[in-house]
Amino acid sequence: MPQxxxxxxxxxxxxxGLVFYARTMEGEWxxxxxLGIVPRGTPYQGTxxxxxxxxxxxxxxxxxxxxxxxxxxxxxxxxNEKGLVVGxxxxxxxxxxxPFESAKSxxxxxxxxxxxxxxxxxxxVAEVRKGYRGVxxxxxxxxxxxxLPLHYVVHDPSGDCVVIEYTxxxxxxYENPLGVMTNSPTMDWMLTNLDNYINLxxxxxxxxxxxxxxxxxxxxGSGLYGLPGDYSPPSRFVRMVALSQAALPAKGADQGLxxxxxxxxxxxxPIGAVRGFEGKEERFDKTIWSVVADTARMRYYYRSMDNKNxxxxxxxxxxAAAKGIESLPVFLAVDYPDTTAQATPFH
Numbered sequence: 001m002p003q004x005x006x007x008x009x010x011x012x013x014x015x016x017g018l019v020f021y022a023r024t025m026e027g028e029w030x031x032x033x034x035l036g037i038v039p040r041g042t043p044y045q046g047t048x049x050x051x052x053x054x055x056x057x058x059x060x061x062x063x064x065x066x067x068x069x070x071x072x073x074x075x076x077x078x079x080n081e082k083g084l085v086v087g088x089x090x091x092x093x094x095x096x097x098x099p100f101e102s103a104k105s106x107x108x109x110x111x112x113x114x115x116x117x118x119x120x121x122x123x124x125v126a127e128v129r130k131g132y133r134g135v136x137x138x139x140x141x142x143x144x145x146x147x148l149p150l151h152y153v154v155h156d157p158s159g160d161c162v163v164i165e166y167t168x169x170x171x172x173x174y175e176n177p178l179g180v181m182t183n184s185p186t187m188d189w190m191l192t193n194l195d196n197y198i199n200l201x202x203x204x205x206x207x208x209x210x211x212x213x214x215x216x217x218x219x220x221g222s223g224l225y226g227l228p229g230d231y232s233p234p235s236r237f238v239r240m241v242a243l244s245q246a247a248l249p250a251k252g253a254d255q256g257l258x259x260x261x262x263x264x265x266x267x268x269x270p271i272g273a274v275r276g277f278e279g280k281e282e283r284f285d286k287t288i289w290s291v292v293a294d295t296a297r298m299r300y301y302y303r304s305m306d307n308k309n310x311x312x313x314x315x316x317x318x319x320a321a322a323k324g325i326e327s328l329p330v331f332l333a334v335d336y337p338d339t340t341a342q343a344t345p346f347h
Contacts, residue, residue: 006024006182006183006231006236006267006274006285006287007023007025007026007087007089007182007183008023008026008089008180008181008240008264008267009022009023009024009087009089009180009181009182010022010023010179010240010260010264011155011159011161011178011179011180011244012244012247012250012260012263013159013249013256014249014250014251014252014253014255014256015250018252018253018294018295018296019083019155019156019157019158019295020256020257020259020292020294020295021079021085021087021155021179021260021292021293021295022260022261022263022264022290022291022292022293023077023087023089023264023290023292024264024267024268024287024290025067025069025076025077025287025290026269026274026287027285027286027288028283028284028285028286029288031069031070031288031289032069032070032071033067033068033069033288033330033331034067034068034327034328034329035065035067035068035300035302035313035327035328035329035330036065036066036068036073036078036325037063037065037318037319037325037327038060038063038064038065038066038075038325039319039322039324039325040059040061040062040063040081040319041059042059042060042120042324043057043058043059044057044058044059044060044113044116044120045057045058046108046109046110046117046135047109047110047140047141048100048110048138049100049110049139049140049141051140051141054105055105055106055108055109056106056107056108056109058117058121060120060121061121062080062081062082062084062119062121062123063080063081063315063319064078064080064081064119064120065078065300065313065315065318066079066116066119067289067302067330072112073325074112074113074115075088075115075116075119076088076115078115078116078119079119079293079295079298080120080122080123081315081316082123082124082156083156083293083295084118084119084122084123084125084154084156085154085156085293085295086115086119086153086154087115087152087153087154088112088114088150088151088152089150089181089182089183090149090150090151090183090184091151091165091183091186092149092184093149093184093185094149094151094165094167094184094185094186095111095147095149095150095151095167096166096168096169097111097137097138097139097166098136098137098138098166098171099138100138101136104136107134107135107136108136108137108138109135109136109137109138110138110139110140110141111137111138111139111140111148111166112140112148112150114135114137114150114152114164115152117135118132118152123156124156124158124160125154125155125156125158125160125161126156126160128154128162129162129173132164132173133171137166137171151163151164151165151181151186151187152164152165153176153181155179155293157296159179161175161176161177162174162175162176163176163181163187165186165187167186172186172187172188174187174188178191178241178244178245179244180237180240180244181237182233182234182236182237182240183233184233185233190233190234190237193234193237193238194241197226197227197242199226200223200224200227201224202223202224203223204217204220204221204222205217205222205223205225224242224246227242231267231269231273231274231285236267239266239267240263240266240267243263243266247259253294253296256294257292260292261310264292267287268290269285269286269287271284271286271305272284274286286305288304288305289302289303289304289305290302290303294312297314298315298316299312299313299314299315300312300313300315302330304330304331304332305331306332307331307332313328
């Protein structure tokens with residue numbers, strides 16, 4: 001599978017306690033993404049490193065919706081009926097999973113299945129803290145593009161948030177009070193790097209009088225001068241922390257949604273702004289899709305690179321109507337007022 005390195009997620013809290021999670025998916029490829037609807041009782045079985053489906057068996061305790069990439073009935077991102085949100089983002093150069101042990105194959109799944117397992121089985125971040133080691137996460141089968149290096153961010157409607165990372169020889173659960181996650185390096189490095197930006201302020205810089213010369217700001221925003229604007233993972237992390245912390249608290253679900261979208265737009269990549277070469281072929285990263293999880297109204301919003309209109313699924317309606325795993329189009333979709341009614345069986 002191709003590797004992306006520009007995924008971003010951020011949490012927004014309103015003044016009246018509502019929680020929104022927003023996230024982008026980036027890459028140089030075009031995904032065959034659908035929005036999946038998975039009801040309670042759906043059976044799953046983990047994949048072993050040899051590609052066989054002989055790993056841990058489970059049925060979904062909680063129904064969930066999510067973005068299904070790569071043609072698999074597995075969520076890259078999603079929200080369940082309790083408002084638990086899980087995002088799988090890329091961690092290239094750092095991710096390494098637990099060694100496979102055949103005696104523990106009945107508790108094993110592939111790294112790209114962990115998000116689905118978490119969405120299926122847990123109602124809160126507190127439950128995830130206690131139970132995330134209930135499965136053994138191993139490197140799944142790879143294709144010519146190599147391993148799929150992932151780490152995981154988990155949110156719930158209380159605003160609680162953790163990050164789970166598998167790195168060489170250890171598994172770490174980080175408390176994430178800021179609610180932001182991007183890519184490499186690991187979470188502890190990202191938090192330490194914030195010390196480099198301790199002087200940033202939302203306040204404009206006052207004029208300074210020198211002997212015979214007065215220095216003035218050119219315009220608004222001088223307090224945030226030096227805020228990184230590039231698309232590297234550390235810069236996006238700092239930018240999302242700064243903007244989510246600086247924004248005046250919104251109030252109510254509509255304002256919270258608007259603020260989440262506004263802040264997320266600051267990491268939307270125009271095609272051509274991030275490019276490189278693979279051999280002699282020039283490649284372009286781009287924002288493929290974006291989502292916002294409204295944990296108050298239990299709505300999952302989504303848009304794609306070819307359709308910037310935000311659409312949403314009402315989770316209660318979707319689960320009531322679902323007959324097995326179903327899907328909604330993500331790309332070149334019609335902007336329906338109620339997309340739940342347009343669900344079709346997932347294949």
